[in-house]
Amino acid sequence: MAEGGKFGGVLDGLPQTYYTVGQRWDMASFDEASLVQAAQRGSLDAFNELILTYQDRVYNLAYRIMGDPAAAADATQEALIAAYRNLSTFRGGSFVAWLLRIVANRCYDELRRQKRRPAISLEDMGEVDEDANPVLIDSGESLQDHVERWELAEYLQKAINTLPHDQRVVVVLSDVGGQAYGEIAAALGIPVGTVKSRLARARARLRDLLQQQKELLPAAYRLGGEAER
Amino acid sequence: MKGQREEMRIDELLSAYIDGALNPRERARLEARLAAEPALRERLDALQETVMLLRQLPSVPAPRNFILTPAMVRPAQLSPARQPLRWLAPALSMATAVSALLLVVVLATSLLGVREAAPTTAMLGPQGGATQVAEIPAPEETPLPEAAALPPSAPEEYSAEIGVAQSAVTDTTAVTLPLRVALATPSATEEAEVQMLLAPEETPEEGARGFEGPLPTETPMFALPAETPAVPWLPLAGLGLLTLALGLASAMAWRSRRG
Numbered sequence: 182m183a184e185g186g187k188f189g190g191v192l193d194g195l196p197q198t199y200y201t202v203g204q205r206w207d208m209a210s211f212d213e214a215s216l217v218q219a220a221q222r223g224s225l226d227a228f229n230e231l232i233l234t235y236q237d238r239v240y241n242l243a244y245r246i247m248g249d250p251a252a253a254a255d256a257t258q259e260a261l262i263a264a265y266r267n268l269s270t271f272r273g274g275s276f277v278a279w280l281l282r283i284v285a286n287r288c289y290d291e292l293r294r295q296k297r298r299p300a301i302s303l304e305d306m307g308e309v310d311e312d313a314n315p316v317l318i319d320s321g322e323s324l325q326d327h328v329e330r331w332e333l334a335e336y337l338q339k340a341i342n343t344l345p346h347d348q349r350v351v352v353v354l355s356d357v358g359g360q361a362y363g364e365i366a367a368a369l370g371i372p373v374g375t376v377k378s379r380l381a382r383a384r385a386r387l388r389d390l391l392q393q394q395k396e397l398l399p400a401a402y403r404l405g406g407e408a409e410r
Numbered sequence: 411m412k413g414q415r416e417e418m419r420i421d422e423l424l425s426a427y428i429d430g431a432l433n434p435r436e437r438a439r440l441e442a443r444l445a446a447e448p449a450l451r452e453r454l455d456a457l458q459e460t461v462m463l464l465r466q467l468p469s470v471p472a473p474r475n476f477i478l479t480p481a482m483v484r485p486a487q488l489s490p491a492r493q494p495l496r497w498l499a500p501a502l503s504m505a506t507a508v509s510a511l512l513l514v515v516v517l518a519t520s521l522l523g524v525r526e527a528a529p530t531t532a533m534l535g536p537q538g539g540a541t542q543v544a545e546i547p548a549p550e551e552t553p554l555p556e557a558a559a560l561p562p563s564a565p566e567e568y569s570a571e572i573g574v575a576q577s578a579v580t581d582t583t584a585v586t587l588p589l590r591v592a593l594a595t596p597s598a599t600e601e602a603e604v605q606m607l608l609a610p611e612e613t614p615e616e617g618a619r620g621f622e623g624p625l626p627t628e629t630p631m632f633a634l635p636a637e638t639p640a641v642p643w644l645p646l647a648g649l650g651l652l653t654l655a656l657g658l659a660s661a662m663a664w665r666s667r668r669g
Binding site: 237240241262384387391 | 418421422424425426429431456457459460461463464465467468469470471472473474475476477478480482483
């Protein structure tokens with residue numbers, strides 16, 4: 182949920198005629214359903230409230246799929262515009278899940294349009310842009326832990342970037358976006374069996390790549406301890 | 411290759427197991443194997459760790475705000491070509507369907523028309539000069555259904571055009587088709603009327619009648635059907651191309667509309 186500080190940042194530079202205090206929704210009583218209904222009736226302000234709430238998750242998903250900050254930002258913006266124009270197709274349920282499916286499809290279309298090589302070696306991947314995507318330090322986390330977590334995240338993102346497009350989108354939607362098989366199948370227009378197959382292949386490939394860099398794995402995993410479910 | 415497929419199948423099972431997507435029977439069988447095969451157990455553990463690391467990937471914050479401005483969502487933002495596409499795509503789909511239906515109807519009626527047209531068994535061959543005449547096969551050679559013979563009236567009674575004979579046709583339901591003779595030979599002596607259906611008591615000589623009209627009738631042996639029903643390939647090809655073009659346009663319009 183968006184914080185007050187973010188609203189300050191949002192208001193900066195925006196013309197008052199567009200975003201006046203009187204039109205603001207009270208964030209203390211965030212009501213997604215009401216905002217969605219208002220947005221469907223044409224309220225851009227209400228839709229922007231929803232964007233402010235979910236844009237981090239939406240951008241995060243786009244970044245994990247595209248592997249590039251600029252491409253992820255473009256895909257996010259285009260997906261949000263498309264979402265606003267197609268609000269009438271939202272039939273209830275989780276609004277953020279609906280948004281994530283739209284952005285995933287947009288990313289998938291963009292990947293296919295760019296005709297990137299479906300699979301490249303990890304060695305050919307460049308470094309992940311550290312400054313463009315800072316990994317926030319968790320409170321209570323030591324610097325060393327933070328660095329290790331960042332390095333692992335960077336390596337894992339590089340590994341995701343080596344996956345074929347169809348596997349990449351599925352594994353990100355599932356394991357980053359938290360989408361169920363049926364939701365992924367509906368979003369991408371593919372059978373559930375295909376989702377399972379692509380997801381399994383993606384996970385297996387990532388597993389094999391991680392096994393090559395065991396020193397990056399957290400201690401518990403390195404020692405072969407059981408992971409928490 | 412078989413080993414690779416088996417490996418992939420196992421990974422699919424393990425992946426589904428992690429997500430709780432196996433049915434009870436499959437889960438029981440896999441768990442029995444996991445208990446008996448340490449290597450399989452390690453494989454599952456590694457896959458589970460991978461899934462956990464993916465789920466624990468730190469969230470990357472949005473680098474900026476992505477809120478929309480009215481200018482971004484104004485309908486004018488759509489390219490002019492996209493504006494009419496909301497109704498264009500369904501209209502093109504309907505037009506494609508109509509065109510395809512027309513094509514099928516025209517083809518079907520044409521083929522039926524060809525099938526129903528009785529073929530003539532005329533032989534063509536040069537006779538004498540440069541002109542050709544067609545010869546009627548003798549009635550004995552070509553069994554034809556019975557028909558009333560045309561009365562031996564003057565040729566004036568017969569139309570020079572293809573059509574139903576105006577003269578009385580009795581005792582038969584058949585239709586005689588006086589036909590136009592296209593050519594004549596100086597040496598031909600017989601009348602040039604071919605009856606599609608001959609009366610059994612008549613001989614070709616008696617039954618044959620000449621034609622009136624501008625066409626020479628001295629020598630025609632018989633008359634071929636002026637027009638043999640044929641499949642109108644040109645219109646069909648045109649309709650086919652039209653259907654294909656409409657179909658492609660419809661597909662592009664739907665794709666563009668989907669955005």
